[in-house]
Amino acid sequence: MDPLILEGITVAPGTSVRAQLPALELADGTVVNLPLLLINGVRPGPRLYIGAGIHGDEVNSIALVTRALARVDPEQLTGSIVCVPVQQPLALQADHRLPLAQFLKSPLDQVPADAWTCFPGDANGNIAQVMAATLFRLITRCDYALDVHTPTRGGKYVPIAILPHHGLGPHAARAEDMAHALGTGWIMRGEHGMYISDGILCVEATRAGVPSLTFEIGEGGRLDIEFVEIGADCVLNLLRSLGMIGGEPVAPAQTHVMRDFLGIRAQHGGLLITEVALGQPVVRGQVLCRIFNVYGDEVEVVTAPEDGLFVRATTLSTVSRGERVATLGLV
Ligand SMILES: [Zn+2]
Numbered sequence: 001m002d003p004l005i006l007e008g009i010t011v012a013p014g015t016s017v018r019a020q021l022p023a024l025e026l027a028d029g030t031v032v033n034l035p036l037l038l039i040n041g042v043r044p045g046p047r048l049y050i051g052a053g054i055h056g057d058e059v060n061s062i063a064l065v066t067r068a069l070a071r072v073d074p075e076q077l078t079g080s081i082v083c084v085p086v087q088q089p090l091a092l093q094a095d096h097r098l099p100l101a102q103f104l105k106s107p108l109d110q111v112p113a114d115a116w117t118c119f120p121g122d123a124n125g126n127i128a129q130v131m132a133a134t135l136f137r138l139i140t141r142c143d144y145a146l147d148v149h150t151p152t153r154g155g156k157y158v159p160i161a162i163l164p165h166h167g168l169g170p171h172a173a174r175a176e177d178m179a180h181a182l183g184t185g186w187i188m189r190g191e192h193g194m195y196i197s198d199g200i201l202c203v204e205a206t207r208a209g210v211p212s213l214t215f216e217i218g219e220g221g222r223l224d225i226e227f228v229e230i231g232a233d234c235v236l237n238l239l240r241s242l243g244m245i246g247g248e249p250v251a252p253a254q255t256h257v258m259r260d261f262l263g264i265r266a267q268h269g270g271l272l273i274t275e276v277a278l279g280q281p282v283v284r285g286q287v288l289c290r291i292f293n294v295y296g297d298e299v300e301v302v303t304a305p306e307d308g309l310f311v312r313a314t315t316l317s318t319v320s321r322g323e324r325v326a327t328l329g330l331v
Pocket of ligand 1: 149
């Protein structure tokens with residue numbers, strides 16, 4: 001087994017290294033480093049990229065990835081792992097989806113502001129594009145990639161593997177195998193929408209020959225130990241299916257494969273009460289949530305426009321007109 005050599009960092013077989021990769025420089029000269037966790041096994045095998053925290057309020061993703069990898073013994077590992085637990089440190093500092101301080105200072109220069117949408121990135125671009133380019137350099141040194149998220153603050157997902165679009169050939173088919181291997185119980189095989197747009201990490205990585213997928217789980221802006229445990233098990237399931245570690249996968253009782261998300265938006269502002277439990281199947285016409293005005297009057301009853309699965313709840317206590325109050329997965 002050879003040493004793993006990446007960005008000038010050498011990881012001997014059977015060992016792991018925590019390193020800092022310089023990525024950006026701020027006005028006062030502060031260097032923003034990407035934290036790396038590099039694990040090299042003792043037998044040749046796949047190299048897996050695992051990224052989390054590209055959105056700064058998605059802390060469950062950071063916790064579940066590091067919890068999973070704490071259970072990986074480098075002396076038992078086949079292949080190697082390149083983990084970036086915080087893919088956009090400036091956003092984590094802001095405890096916000098985006099690196100807010102830079103965006104408020106120079107909004108025009110900071111568009112696009114979301115590194116997740118900027119792949120394959122641009123080393124001569126703005127903060128988001130430079131960060132995406134740096135991450136892409138790491139991703140394209142790997143055989144597979146997993147990009148872990150939660151919704152942004154105010155949303156909560158069931159554990160769900162989201163595929164890149166199917167038009168990306170055999171690498172997309174491999175990504176679908178990875179989605180089943182994660183064992184989340186929920187797979188989105190979408191036909192349109194944000195998650196399969198050009199520029200999204202897993203789409204561009206898969207296009208570049210690295211089968212990849214997005215894994216969403218739990219709630220933005222808070223740590224939820226139940227979802228951290230479930231997510232860590234899913235990451236370990238993927239390692240098992242790639243033949244990197246031993247042990248039996250934790251299989252879900254059932255796997256729902258869906259074709260689209262249906263976001264439902266409020267017609268009125270007010271206080272939001274959700275009546276359906278996350279993950280429940282719903283039928284057309286079923287009450288999902290109710291909105292009350294500040295006097296306590298019920299101003300809207302939100303019902304399901306179609307049959308579906310309640311895959312993403314809004315956890316904000318209030319909504320304005322036009323804000324999303326629920327998302328259904330359509331089978
Ligand atoms: Zn995200």
